[in-house]
Structure formats: structure tokens, C-alpha cells
Amino acid sequence: MPSPHSSAIRSTGRSPPSSSSRARGSLTTACVETADWGYGAPATLGFLVAGLVLGALAVAHVRRHPDPVVDPALFRTRAFTAVAPWPLSLLVVSMVSGRIVRALGERTTAITGGLCFAAGPMWWLLLAGGDSAHYAVEFMPGLVLAGVGAGLYQPVMFAAAGLLPARQLSLGSGVLMMSRQGGSALGVAALVVITGGAARPGLDALRAGWVFPAVTAAFAAVAGAALCTRVRTGDGETRTAPGESRESGTDPIRHH
Structure with a gap:
């Protein structure tokens, strides 16, 4: 039954x-x-x-x-599968980002991630264009660079929430998630405005759109340079991020 x-x-x-x-x-x-x-x-x-x-x-x-x-x-559909290198490179880098952070440190990893993400649209600005554009040379490397940048930057910045006092951990994590989602929505809206809202924007509109993520990713690299891995608590005690020793970096995969 x-x-x-x-x-x-x-x-x-x-x-x-x-x-x-x-x-x-x-x-x-x-x-x-x-x-x-x-x-x-x-x-x-x-x-x-x-x-x-x-x-x-x-x-x-x-x-x-x-x-x-x-x-x-x-x-x-080629137009759909053409974005595959971005999530694939993001997945691969995220899997090994813990080792990268331990080797380079949190600040250097965040700066490298921001610069890699900025390098993606810069690649398209410099090389993409024309009716004879070759995807593997002119577009795919930019997608890979953007994926690598996101895979390096995001785990470090989310792990930085572990530096907050215990009573603020949940609030800090929530603010980070809200900022990430809100930033994605605002970014899409800004791109629509920059490219004129056309269903199939021309090359000039696309170039203007590529400048926007390149600039914002550069600002993200600057923010990464200001990342502090040690904070002073209210009682004057200096502490590090969870799982971090004074000689090594935080493992973002372990704590993210």
C-alpha cells in the first residue's frame, strides 16, 4: 500500500x-x-x-x-554557454582559496582578487570589438579573470566578519549578505542605465558598461588594502580573526 x-x-x-x-x-x-x-x-x-x-x-x-x-x-545556445568560464573559474579558485590566503595573507589576497576582477572588463575594453572577434582570445580570458577575482575576494571579506565582537557577529554577517545582494541589484540597474537599456546594446554601449565594473572592482581592491586582520576589543585586548595565528592568514573556506 x-x-x-x-x-x-x-x-x-x-x-x-x-x-x-x-x-x-x-x-x-x-x-x-x-x-x-x-x-x-x-x-x-x-x-x-x-x-x-x-x-x-x-x-x-x-x-x-x-x-x-x-x-x-x-x-x-552559444550565447548562454559563453558565460560558463566565469562560474567554473570561481568554483575552482574558491576550492583552493584557503591555501592561497595562507600563502599570501588576507590583505594581499583581497587586493589581488579586486585587481583580477577589474582586469576582466579591462581585457574586453582593450581587445574585444569588431565583427571578427574571436571568443577564446577576446572574451573568455576576461570571464576567467573575473571569476578568479571573485573567488579570491569574497571569501576573505566574508571571513573578516569574524573579527567583530561576538555580540555583533550575526548582525555583521547579515549586513554583508544584504550589501552583497543589494549591490548586485544596484549594479545591474546601473548597467542598464549606462548601456541605454537596449536589448542588444552596441559595442560603444558595451564598452561604457565594461568601464563601470572595472572601476568598482578597483575600489574593491582599495578596500581590500585597508583590511585589518587584528582588532582591539572593548576591554583593550587585541585579537585576530578566528583560526588565524600571528604568522598565518585566516582560512576563509573554514570560517565562511
Whole structure:
């Protein structure tokens, strides 16, 4: 006899957690916990392998389903898949950002991240243009640079919330998240204004749009240069970010 849970699933049209959601959960767990477990630890490798296998199963399911949630034809549209280098480079750098921070320090990593992000649109300003533009040379490197920049900058800045007094940790984290979401919305709105709101802006409008993220990312690099990894608490005691020694940097993956 079918269980009430299965009957409810059929009646509402909903399904249990899919392979894709489990794949994302496994890969996220591997990335977040690798600093504690170790890069070669069985738990890290186990979650990583599970995520890859579940991801492959999700792709196979989408390809054979008559009416998939995500139509594979979407990825055959070149204009859509052309943005893939940005999230992929962001993912790769985020996975190793802990080691990078320990090697370079928080401030240097934040500055490097901001400059890399600024270098992305600058690449397009200098090289992109014309009807004979070659994607792999003129556009893709800029996407990779922007992804690398975000992968370096964001974990460090979010980890900096750990320097707040204990009573302000939740508030500080909330303000950072709100600023990130609000900044994304304002950035999109600003780009719409700069490019004239055209559905297919011309090259001149795109160039004006590329200047905007380049300048704002440069300001982010300046903010990173002002990052202080030690603060003085109300009782006069000097402390460091969680997990930071006086000789090494904070591991943003561990504490973010």
C-alpha cells in the first residue's frame, strides 16, 4: 500500500530531493569542510566523488526525460554557454582559496582578487570589438579573470566578519549578505542605465558598461588594502580573526 508521503508527492506533482540537489550538497560540503577534514581525507574525497557521480546521474536523467526541468537544448545556445568560464573559474579558485590566503595573507589576497576582477572588463575594453572577434582570445580570458577575482575576494571579506565582537557577529554577517545582494541589484540597474537599456546594446554601449565594473572592482581592491586582520576589543585586548595565528592568514573556506 502506498505511503501517505508517496501519495502526497503524486498529488502535488513534487518529487523528493533530486540527484542535482544532492550533487550540489555533496560538492558544497566537500568545499566547505575540506579545511577541517584535509584535502586528501576520505570524507572530503567521498563527498567529492559522490557529488560528481550524482551530478552525472542528474545529467543522464535530464537528457532522457521527455519534459525535463532544465532543457538540454539550453546549453546548445552559444550565447548562454559563453558565460560558463566565469562560474567554473570561481568554483575552482574558491576550492583552493584557503591555501592561497595562507600563502599570501588576507590583505594581499583581497587586493589581488579586486585587481583580477577589474582586469576582466579591462581585457574586453582593450581587445574585444569588431565583427571578427574571436571568443577564446577576446572574451573568455576576461570571464576567467573575473571569476578568479571573485573567488579570491569574497571569501576573505566574508571571513573578516569574524573579527567583530561576538555580540555583533550575526548582525555583521547579515549586513554583508544584504550589501552583497543589494549591490548586485544596484549594479545591474546601473548597467542598464549606462548601456541605454537596449536589448542588444552596441559595442560603444558595451564598452561604457565594461568601464563601470572595472572601476568598482578597483575600489574593491582599495578596500581590500585597508583590511585589518587584528582588532582591539572593548576591554583593550587585541585579537585576530578566528583560526588565524600571528604568522598565518585566516582560512576563509573554514570560517565562511
